[in-house]
Amino acid sequence: MDSQQFREAAKAAIDDIAKYYDNISDHRVVADVEPGYLRPLLPASAPLEGESWDSIQADIQSKILPGITHWQAPGFMAFFPCSSSYPAAIAEMYSNTFNGAHFNWICSPAVTELETIVMDWLAQALGLPECFLSGGPTHGGGVLHGSASEAILTVMVAARDKYINEATAHLPEGEEKEEEMWRLRSKLVALGSEGTHSSTKKAAQVLGVRFATVPISEKEGFTMTGEALATKLDELKAKGLEPFYLTATLGTTDVCAVDDFEGISRTLAPRVGKPGEIWVHVDAAYAGAALLLDENKPLAKPIANFHSFNLNPHKWMLTTFDCSAVWVRQRGHLINALSIKPHYLRNQYSDNELVTDYRDWQIPLGRRFRSLKLWFVLRAYGIRGLQAHIQSGITLGESLEAKLVTRPDLFIIFTKAHFGLVTFRVSGDSEEKINSRSQKLYDAINASGQFYLTSTVVKDHFAIRVCTGVATVREETIQKLFDLLVETTEGQLKLE
Amino acid sequence: MDSQQFREAAKAAIDDIAKYYDNISDHRVVADVEPGYLRPLLPASAPLEGESWDSIQADIQSKILPGITHWQAPGFMAFFPCSSSYPAAIAEMYSNTFNGAHFNWICSPAVTELETIVMDWLAQALGLPECFLSGGPTHGGGVLHGSASEAILTVMVAARDKYINEATAHLPEGEEKEEEMWRLRSKLVALGSEGTHSSTKKAAQVLGVRFATVPISEKEGFTMTGEALATKLDELKAKGLEPFYLTATLGTTDVCAVDDFEGISRTLAPRVGKPGEIWVHVDAAYAGAALLLDENKPLAKPIANFHSFNLNPHKWMLTTFDCSAVWVRQRGHLINALSIKPHYLRNQYSDNELVTDYRDWQIPLGRRFRSLKLWFVLRAYGIRGLQAHIQSGITLGESLEAKLVTRPDLFIIFTKAHFGLVTFRVSGDSEEKINSRSQKLYDAINASGQFYLTSTVVKDHFAIRVCTGVATVREETIQKLFDLLVETTEGQLKLE
Known part of the structure; x- marks a missing residue:
């Protein structure tokens, strides 16, 4: 690949990347593939002769994307966020250049x-x-x-x-x-x-x-x-x-x-x-x-x-x-x-x-050259821009908590929203019931593919964690999650 | 920065990057700055408000580039290579996206x-x-x-x-x-x-x-x-x-x-x-x-x-x-x-x-997601393309060795060219003289800014290492280095 081919291929990749972020909400959050999905899709060994760029780039869409869990998607509320941004992405391009x-x-x-x-x-x-x-x-x-x-x-x-x-x-x-x-x-x-x-x-x-x-x-x-x-x-x-x-x-x-x-x-x-x-x-x-x-x-x-x-x-x-x-x-x-x-x-x-x-x-x-991306982020957002981002994650966590407490028949707050993390459980008259109902709700939400949550067990209490720090999360995401939690829990309780 | 701004800024960066590689030979290999050069050029703290993208990007040229040692330049023959390539660069873009x-x-x-x-x-x-x-x-x-x-x-x-x-x-x-x-x-x-x-x-x-x-x-x-x-x-x-x-x-x-x-x-x-x-x-x-x-x-x-x-x-x-x-x-x-x-x-x-x-x-x-770049490189070059790259580094090392042995009055091969690394010393009638002359030549070549070499001391022998594995090295680079080695050594010997 010469520098002219690089210009073209890399610019096409930029369009691809921007499109990916523009449509980030369209994806199922967690990849829906079975273990071992990729091996049958690829040759058994590296090619002897170089391949065309088009065929390589095309495989991103057809073979890699289905196996990606979308950490930047608004429905990603598992673990802690692992966030990127456009200024950081450009910084990485330069840092890889040098x-x-x-x-x-x-x-x-x-x-x-x-x-x-x-x-x-x-x-x-x-x-x-x-x-x-x-x-x-x-x-x-x-x-x-x-x-x-x-x-x-x-x-x-x-x-x-x-x-x-x-x-x-x-x-x-x-x-x-x-x-x-x-x-x-x-x-x-x-x-x-x-x-x-x-x-x-x-x-x-x-x-x-x-x-x-x-x-x-x-x-x-x-x-x-x-x-x-x-x-x-x-x-x-x-x-x-x-x-x-x-x-x-x-x-x-x-x-x-x-x-x-x-x-x-x-x-x-x-x-x-x-x-x-x-x-x-x-x-x-x-x-x-x-x-x-x-x-x-x-x-x-x-x-x-x-x-x-x-x-x-x-x-x-x-x-x-x-x-x-x-x-x-x-x-x-x-x-x-x-x-x-x-x-x-x-x-x-x-x-x-x-x-x-x-x-x-x-x-x-x-x-x-990792400092370059941190420098770009600090400058492109400014301290105020970063403060707004952090505040948003915190506020959205509090918003979810506020919604959950309106339904004490369904939910118990386990730990209050703090730094964009709220943990909760499904109501029940025994610890055992609370644990099993919470586990069931947790499995159902993740199976939906709309959200990705993680759970924790603290002192034998099973609790669902929701982390609202991903940059694409909005109030409407929180409402959608709450609605799904209510609907799923009500459905489960009816079947008991 | 929204996705449209990203498209524009990132594509401008791509042009920047391609230009950097097109002109990689123009740079002094090792950065020519004094310790502490950067601090006076930057504010004492991060900006409160976000800055314009233009001002951030401009600082790459004016403040960062002077402090870069160019590992991809043909004159970089120090340490071992740390090589990049266009396919790897594009893979990094995708890997940062996911x-x-x-x-x-x-x-x-x-x-x-x-x-x-x-x-x-x-x-x-x-x-x-x-x-x-x-x-x-x-x-x-x-x-x-x-x-x-x-x-x-x-x-x-x-x-x-x-x-x-x-x-x-x-x-x-x-x-x-x-x-x-x-x-x-x-x-x-x-x-x-x-x-x-x-x-x-x-x-x-x-x-x-x-x-x-x-x-x-x-x-x-x-x-x-x-x-x-x-x-x-x-x-x-x-x-x-x-x-x-x-x-x-x-x-x-x-x-x-x-x-x-x-x-x-x-x-x-x-x-x-x-x-x-x-x-x-x-x-x-x-x-x-x-x-x-x-x-x-x-x-x-x-x-x-x-x-x-x-x-x-x-x-x-x-x-x-x-x-x-x-x-x-x-x-x-x-x-x-x-x-x-x-x-x-x-x-x-x-x-x-x-x-x-x-x-x-x-x-x-x-x-x-590191495997993506390895996958792109294996596919874009193919095994044959990678073999040609490795063979080139080996051949160029042998070429330098062949040149050095034509001047036994000036140079002693310390270890023969192997895997693109040749080590040599300046001739002399005592171990002490060989060491001091070699050190002097080494310092002079690095001071020239045209090449960056490293040295080693093995069993009290000071030897100059030349590693020819960087992808941009050509036969003409080897000739230029050899000419500079001859000229510098001859000059030094005359002054003794």
């Missing part, structure tokens, strides 16, 4: 420098404490990873090495110290609450350290409290274990609960700055975007007591997947844990410490 | 199924042993990761868990077994050779296990031999350590050496299928693409004795970054080590084991 592995500053200075600047912009816009800015007092800063899982694994590695180094700092170098380091490693425990996303447990599994959960309760709104944390820490210490890391969550996956940051801070305060300090990471992958609204800014303040924070702009901030923003209070801990300097990666700029080499802030060596 | 986190099959069946199929296509095209096919006898298969670093970390986790589980399988569940597992963990050693890419050492650092290197020698062409491995293993065992993992390399970063797969197999054979078996991963991140050529197919045969293999199509296979293809012989080891099933990720297809959920084959949860 294709490279970009691991060092010199491999494309713009890639590194724009990232530092945009991460500072975003930290300010969210009202994150100054310690997370690249020029802040504690030498912190932000970096873009691919996913929250990667972010959490990365800070957990830094936390582990910090913990072990500090706990053995008093020992002279030598065998005894070495032994103590290995002994400590075998006792480490990473913590989350029962509501913490599975990525923390997975990170612990990857690193081969223990994982323990702090209990949460319905009474406390499923948030992790300082008291519950204190009890769990005592328990672990009594067993001779070494808790070194905690994920606190701003917007849990199940119900969008916010852990009690102040309480957690108080519990951990006696250890701060001493050996045995526990690294606290705040996972705000989805709901962190709500800090853009002034009313939520107070939530960011206590994060100054913690060590790191992540929010995924690819979730609720209109930035194409993947884009996970991570900030640390002291970048030195990341660099100490992750830096490796073989000769072929050395250069004068890095050697003289004039520049940031983000490869030392992450697990992979190579890096995509 | 934006989503795609962690489960149902989150977009096409994303999972195309990946399985395309990984089978590619395995066949490379001549990988049958055990790496998804339908092969050992239940293996391929998955796309972002980078070789991620691939290596992931298989190292699987290797660790396999090793520990097998070594403790004879013990009844309980405290004693638990203790033995922790004891083993503290003794684990991951291995590479002195030529193994730093990502293996970094993975060991991330997992908190020891890393040991097998020595290599100039006499053996810097390859890891079975004998050297045997000696190192004996040494580690004598210290009571537990070697559990080895990276063998097909095309080392320094000099593109290929480790002695047959010899390594022989050394490890007595442990195969027993507790204490060492997981061997083959890192073919760059040179693996050369297996597309029939003459290199025999190299793939002994890989049947190993456990996993990776090649990065984003390096030498015209597929936009990031795209790292990983195959394992037994997918169960990945899934056992990495699977986590919270309620919100469960669904009937996964629960009934009807489908592949690639999230259990990797560290992140979310996944990009």
